[in-house]
Amino acid sequence: xxxxxxxxxxxxxxxxxxxxxxxxxxxxxxxxxxxxxxxxxxxxxxxxxxxxxxxxxxxxxxxxxxxxxxxxxxxxxxxxxxxxxxxxxxxxxxxxxxxxxxxxxxxxxxxxxxxxxxxxxxxxxxxxxxxxxxxxxxxxxxxxxxxxxxxxxxxxxxxxxxxxxxxxxxxxxxxxxxxxxxxxx
Amino acid sequence: xxxxxxxxxxxxxxxxxxxxxxxxxxxxxxxxxxxxxxxxxxxxxxxxxxxxxxxxxxxxxxxxxxxxxxxxxxxxxxxxxxxxxxxxxxxxxxxxxxxxxxxxxxxxxxxxxxxxxxxxxxxxxxxxxxxxxxxxxxxxxxxxxxxxxxxxxxxxxxxxxxxxxxxxxxxxxxxxxxxxxxxxxxxxxxxxxxxxxxxxxxxxxxxxxxxxxxxxxxxxxxxxxxxxxxxxxxxxxxxxxxxxxxxxxxxxxxxxxxxxxxxxxxxxxxxxxxxxxxxxxxxxxxxxxxxxxxxxxxxxxxxxxxxxxxxxxxxxxxxxxxxxxxxxxxxxxxxxxxxxxxxxxxxxxxxxxxxxxxxxxxxxxxxxxxxxxxxxxxxxxxxxxxxxxxxxxxxxxxxxxxxxxxxxxxxxxxxxxxxxxxxxxxxxxxxxxxxxxxxxxxxxxxxxxxxxxxxxxxxxxxxxxxxxxxxxxxxxxxxxxxxxxxxxxxxxxxxxxxxxxxxxxxxxxxxxxxxxxxxxxxxxxxxxxxxxxxxxxxxxxxxxxxxxxxxxxxxxxxxxxxxxxxxxxxxxx
Numbered sequence: 001x002x003x004x005x006x007x008x009x010x011x012x013x014x015x016x017x018x019x020x021x022x023x024x025x026x027x028x029x030x031x032x033x034x035x036x037x038x039x040x041x042x043x044x045x046x047x048x049x050x051x052x053x054x055x056x057x058x059x060x061x062x063x064x065x066x067x068x069x070x071x072x073x074x075x076x077x078x079x080x081x082x083x084x085x086x087x088x089x090x091x092x093x094x095x096x097x098x099x100x101x102x103x104x105x106x107x108x109x110x111x112x113x114x115x116x117x118x119x120x121x122x123x124x125x126x127x128x129x130x131x132x133x134x135x136x137x138x139x140x141x142x143x144x145x146x147x148x149x150x151x152x153x154x155x156x157x158x159x160x161x162x163x164x165x166x167x168x169x170x171x172x173x174x175x176x177x178x179x180x181x182x183x184x185x
Numbered sequence: 186x187x188x189x190x191x192x193x194x195x196x197x198x199x200x201x202x203x204x205x206x207x208x209x210x211x212x213x214x215x216x217x218x219x220x221x222x223x224x225x226x227x228x229x230x231x232x233x234x235x236x237x238x239x240x241x242x243x244x245x246x247x248x249x250x251x252x253x254x255x256x257x258x259x260x261x262x263x264x265x266x267x268x269x270x271x272x273x274x275x276x277x278x279x280x281x282x283x284x285x286x287x288x289x290x291x292x293x294x295x296x297x298x299x300x301x302x303x304x305x306x307x308x309x310x311x312x313x314x315x316x317x318x319x320x321x322x323x324x325x326x327x328x329x330x331x332x333x334x335x336x337x338x339x340x341x342x343x344x345x346x347x348x349x350x351x352x353x354x355x356x357x358x359x360x361x362x363x364x365x366x367x368x369x370x371x372x373x374x375x376x377x378x379x380x381x382x383x384x385x386x387x388x389x390x391x392x393x394x395x396x397x398x399x400x401x402x403x404x405x406x407x408x409x410x411x412x413x414x415x416x417x418x419x420x421x422x423x424x425x426x427x428x429x430x431x432x433x434x435x436x437x438x439x440x441x442x443x444x445x446x447x448x449x450x451x452x453x454x455x456x457x458x459x460x461x462x463x464x465x466x467x468x469x470x471x472x473x474x475x476x477x478x479x480x481x482x483x484x485x486x487x488x489x490x491x492x493x494x495x496x497x498x499x500x501x502x503x504x505x506x507x508x509x510x511x512x513x514x515x516x517x518x519x520x521x522x523x524x525x526x527x528x529x530x531x532x533x534x535x536x537x538x539x540x541x542x543x544x545x546x547x548x549x550x551x552x553x554x555x556x557x558x559x560x561x562x563x564x565x566x567x568x569x570x571x572x573x574x575x576x577x578x579x580x581x582x583x584x585x586x587x588x589x590x591x592x593x594x595x596x597x598x599x600x601x602x603x604x605x606x607x608x609x610x611x612x613x614x615x616x617x618x619x620x621x622x623x624x625x626x627x628x629x630x631x632x633x634x635x636x637x638x639x640x641x642x643x644x645x646x647x648x649x650x651x652x653x654x655x656x657x658x659x660x661x662x663x664x665x666x667x668x669x670x671x672x673x674x675x676x677x678x679x680x681x682x683x684x685x686x687x688x689x690x691x692x693x694x695x696x697x698x699x700x701x702x703x704x705x706x707x708x709x710x711x712x713x714x715x716x717x718x719x720x721x722x723x724x725x726x727x728x729x730x731x732x733x734x735x736x737x738x739x740x741x742x743x744x745x746x747x748x749x750x751x752x753x754x755x756x757x758x
Contacts, residue, residue, distance in 0.1 A: 002610035003599040007617060008626035011559055013568075022561060029560040036552055037493055056500050070514035070532060092680045098426040130429035130520045135528070136680045138666050138673055144514070178529075179663065 069178040072131045072144040075122060078176075079166040086169075087141035089117040093133035101126035102133065122165060124150045125158040134179065143175050190269055193233055198224055208689050209452050213270035218256070221273050222283040222309075228260060228269065229288050236260035236269055239285070239582050240694070241720040242295035244303040245707055248329040253277040254305055258285065258292075259692055259705065259720065263579055263593060266600045270692065275305060284310040291582035294728045302327035302416075317409035317757060326417055333414075333421050374402055377739070381410050385488050385743045388753040390727070392742070399738050404731040408724070411757035419717035423683030424450050425524060427717060432518040434702070434719060435755040438477035440469045440513070441697040442755075443522035446719075448603065449693040449704035450524045451658075453686035458525060458653055463604045464646040465527050469512060469519070470604075471635040471642075472539070475546065476505045477698035477750075478586075478628045478635075485625065485747035486557055489566050494553040501546035501553075508539055524684055525659035526652030536643045543636050550632060557625075567621040571733045571745035575619065581732075582725035585700025587749065590627045591619030597696040608645070611638050624748040658684050683712025690716075699723055699750055723749075723756035 014022055047054035058065060067073070075093075078086045089106035107118035133142050145167060152158045169176070191205040194214050201220035206213050216224050228236040241259040252274040260269045275282050284307035285292045296307045297316040304325035307313060315322070321340050324331050380391040389410040395403040415434065419427040431446040432439040444466050451458065458466075483498025506516045511532055513519035521528055557563045573581075575591040588595055596613045598606040614630035616623025652659045656675035665672040688710045694703035700722030707716035726749050733749075734742050 002608075003596075003606075004612055005594050005615050006612045006630070008614050008623065008630050010617070010622060010626065011564065014561065014564065025559070026561045029562075033493070033556050033560075036555060056503070068511040068514075068532065070511060070529060072514040072520075090677075092677065095681050096426070098422055098429055128429055128518065129515065130432075130518070131514065131528075132426070132429070132520075135660065136676070138676050140663075140667070181529075 067146045069174050071146055072129050072134075073146045073148045074124060074127065074129065074144070074150055074160075075131075075133055075142050075165075076145040076147070076167045076172075077120060077162065077165040078141050078143060078172060079168045081169065084111065084113075085116060085120070085141065085162065085166055086139055087117050087120065088113060088115045088139055089120075090115075090138065092136040092138060093142050096132040096136035098130065098132065099126045099128055117162060120162040120165065122160045123158065124152075124160055125155065140176065140179065143172055143179060145172065145175065190234060190267060193231065194224065194228070197227055197231075209455060209691050211270060211690070211692055212268065213272060213690075215272045215274070218273040218275050218282045221256075221271070222285060222287070224271065225258070225285045225288045228271070233265075234269075235262045235264045237289075237576075238263055238579050238584070239289035239291045239295065240268075240701065240703060240725075241582075241705065241718070242285075242292055242299055243705065243716075243718045244299050244305055244327075245716045246303060246327065246329045251276060254280050254303060256282050256299065256305060257705065259703065261694075261701075263595050268692070268694075280305045281308050282306075283308055284313075286310055289582070290577075290580050291725060291728060294724065295582075298724075301325070304328065317412040326414060331417075333417060379742065381407075386746055387484050387488070388751045388756070390751060390753065390756075392730070392746075394739065394742070396739060399740070401734050401737055401739060401742065404734055404742075406727060406730050408727060408751075409757050411753035413758070415719060415758040416717055420714055423712045424686070424714060425683060427714070428522065428524075429518065429520045431719070432515075432520055433754050434721060434758065435477070435697060435699070435723070435752045436517055437480045437752060438470075438473035438698040439517065439519045440466075440473040440509070440521050441477075441695070442702060442719075443519065444470050444604075445693060445695040445697065445702045446704050447522045447524050448695060449691055449706050450684070450686065452691040452693050453689060453706055453708050454525075454658055454684070455687075456525065456653055456655070456658065459650050460605070460647050461530075461649045462526050462651045462653075464642050465531065465651060466522060467604050467606065467609070468531075468539075468639055468642045468646075469509070469521055469527075471638045472505055472508050472512075473519075474635045474698045475543070475632055476502050476509070478632045479505065479546070479550070481698075481747070481750045482553065482557075482625060482628055485744060486553070486563070488743050488747050489563060491556065491560075491563065494556045497549045497553050497556075501549035504542040504546045504549075508535075508542055511535060511538060523652070523659060525655065530651050539639060539643060543639060547633065547636055550629065554629060564622065566740070566744050567625060567748075569618075569620050569622075570737065570741045571621045571624075571748065572619045573729060573733055577732070578619070578729065581729040583700070583729060584725065585696070585698070585722050586624055586627045586631065587700070587726055589614065590616035590623035592617055597694060597701060601694075603693075603695060605642075609638055609641050611641075621744045621748045685710060685712050694720070697722060699726060699752070699755075702755075719758060721755040721758065723751045723753075724758075727751045727756055 044055050080086050089104050094102045094104055101123040103121040104117045105119040108114050109116050131144050134144050190212050195202045201217050202214050204215040228234045238261040240261050243257050245255045254275045256273050258271040296310055299305050301315040301317055375396045377394045380386055381389050391407040393405045394401050431442040434442040479498045479502040483495045487495035509519055510516050513521035575593050578588050578591055592615050599613050611634045614627045616627050660679050661672040661675050666676045686708045688708050690707040692705045694701045703720035705718040706714050709715040733745050
């Protein structure tokens, strides 16, 4: 076993110091704190002057950070080039969803892929972005997008229908790549 | 070893121990309920057993069988590092069992929870009231005949919990009597309500304090404001559907909860995950531990009025969360670990990003420490505050950094190495006095050790598969699902029926950021867990808060509560 225990080093007890010593300790703490915060301040000011900001915060929503490919936003439906959904309404995502937020009514069409969802609703107020629907889907038809802005003014607005959920396949290329890489074990 | 424990118990209690059992390395003994207290006392005092820590008390509802309920105690020995499960059956008609609070004081809250959830009465319990749910709640929700959809009546101003601020204290009748009725100067005691939503407590918790001047005479900690039926929810879904819920236990280090749960299911199956998966789990878990400790230290500084260290701490945690984001796809709720594997391998360039961000985070940690460790105000608030003797902490079931700060060498990564921790080199920091200062120092030291572990793992991680190649456990790979019939059938079966572990019961304890998080699973052979119990460190750690602050100033409550680091999601489940 390569582990061992170590004792943490405590600062010297103040009881061993004189009153003046304690005062000096306080003065030192103030100076140290001031020096540290001013170092940050001057560095950020210098960055601001040179127009190369060093501040850590970003001005959302004007300024946005890129999401990594693995990022799971809201689930969306993949729209094929012919404008139809790729989904065949097998219902696996409905099964896998822990919160039961997906509702599918399957139907038949005259297309080559005969089965399709007549209704495909996701209740975004229940969805917890876990990504199990994407993992369950055998058709690569439901994927997690990078959209996280799902706020609505009413409860009805949190219910997303099929037409709202369809996203062209070209816009989802990075995510599809991630799925293929990640699940291609 | 576990055979010896069971033999020893049976030797001492030939008639009271009804059955002994070993399953997947877990030792369990079924005893007659009347003799439970006696067996418990023996298990604690016998030098070869020495079960000094009550990990968990819960029950399993075997509806349709007689006796119906099985009360389950999980015990741990900090001396010998072994475990025992004590079980006793009680009938539905009169579900009464002796309380083990005379032996382990920490069983108090655990038994209250079991009473709340199953309606099992513990005779001899000093304070048997509901802990999570309100008094008007009808029924006991974890019983199998309690429907998940059942609605409860809304409680309004007429009821006791809804009483407004100016009224008589709504729980006056329930609270234990104050230690003395009059203060030292003969004045009346003042009752102050801290919370349920108080700026100086992170987490929603209500602490009712009786004050004599500014000295705390008595404190009653009431938890349960974040109770959302974790266990009921897990029992009503497939095994894999519980993983996102485990994220929400400790939401500041979600991956550690994922790991604990998935390891428990894997133990039910009796499988080992591939080495690369184990390394990935360790990396992800230690990243989560760093995030948790940074938040704890930062928030403590904030609540002691030091805003700058808090900002640096959060900036450091942001960098750490970028790593979680790149690896798992979610910042807070990572949902990373899967039964038999992990959801995805490391992305390209992750090792570089991890080294960079962790180095930056440690630099910020150094700045935080420069502001805090030597600061006389911070020290005055932390030093000599909140101590309890190590024996008492153990009897309360306290674990993790809190216990290590008191000088007890108990880190499951060292005591019972799981995953690949036995191949890694790291230190376990221990404190000497067990006060808040030690707890803070132990946490910052652990942060650095976690960074060390990650660095070693990034160097040592082998190539290979990240998932168990067994369609009965792990969903098949997507490329094969798309193209081949058999894998497609496996996928459908796995999603619609869930993985089906063989019948049995297991307990797995892992070291989370605040102590031992344990999952007790009972399988009946179907795709849904028959019983899914989470033993969470925050619950046990919060329990002795009242003892820690008794006789101290009200201002000492804040740093003590912060250093306990109660995470509402985990404490209230």
